[in-house]
Amino acid sequence: MSAPLADRLRPQSLDEIVGQKHLLGKDKPLRKIIESGTIPNLIFYGPSGVGKTTLANYIARKTNRMFKKLNGTTASTADIKEVFASTDTLMGLNGVLLYLDEIQYFNKKQQQTLLEYIENGKITLIASTTENPYFYVYNAILSRSTVFEFKSVEPKEIEKAVLRGIDYLSDEMKIDIEIDDESVTHIATACGGDVRKAMNAVELSVLASSEKDGVRIVSYQTVDELTQKSAVRYDKDGDEHYDIVSAYQKSMRGSDPDAAIHYLARLLEAGDLPSACRRLMVCAAEDVGLAYPGILPIVNACVDMAMKVGLPEARIPLADAVIMVCNAPKSISGITAIDKAISDVRAGKGGPIPRQLQNKHFDGEDNPNKGQFYLYPHSFDNHYVEQQYLPDSLRDVKYYEYSDNKSEQAYKAYWDKIKNK
16 A cells, blocks of 8 residues: 555546546547547646546556656656667557656756657657646647646546545455545545545545444544645646736726635635735725725735734735725726826837926026926915926826726816816
């Protein structure tokens, strides 16, 4: 029992592989490719524990090819050459299937070496990655491969694997194992779509359970203790991080407090307090903005409190602030205005600053029209006087447009009255 349960219980057919029905279901493209026996170079992209390695093993057996496995974190160019050398052995007569796990850790030179050896067809490459291959895999390898995206496995599918794992352990240990439906569901749900993690939880739960009258009874309490926090799938440098923070901000922008609180919980359970705070402040300014200007100091105070007290108490002020941002009216007039202005500046639009706005306190003798001519607004009624502020080339440009929320419409009504419009 030295190998993990997930490795000892590898599916023997495509139908035994849980999940990935969009790839392996009846008449789906990847299933048809596998059943044809002609396997092209493949790239499997998706989270860990969803069947990428399992399927690569199955394909090697199905096509009678020698199976070689390398990991991008530890393999070297010499390891690739050694795999190529095996194609000339008796075992490699039918070709070699190289499964390269975590290909994103191969540098460009290593990937170029790999390309050289898959060109002649003796080696069929199946590479896997948890990151977007279009960002991490050398273009020449991508152009010679077909990419398939694997998805997290649904709990109902994982339940099948959990029950199969219980039966396998029962036969292996030669003892009856009893587990209730609630515990099976809990394992399948708590693993976060990771079948390997679910199998580990099954094995640990069985090993940690006691026997009674010749039956090993797996209690819900044991299962719960061994699966705590296991549902958190998160990598601060990976796609999952960017997906969660994106969903977090978009949920606040979309005024959905339930979704926003859910993604906040995922960030906090992963210990990523800085991302939770940063995106919250950005959303308050970008998406609420001038529709409710008072929200900015409130959110800032909540974030400041959260950073001072730390987790787990930080969840309280952050939850309050997130719900407030969700429920606040929305306006992007501020960010729209500054982005338009930055666009003009980057395009070289501008020109000299109007004379009356320059920081001049004297004129040279060569200036026939002496004086700054600045009109001080506080010297006029309502603290306003009309004068040119933008450079001549932009004098009629409008960057800011009042949005239709209550706050900005109040500003607009006030200034329309003052400016006699």
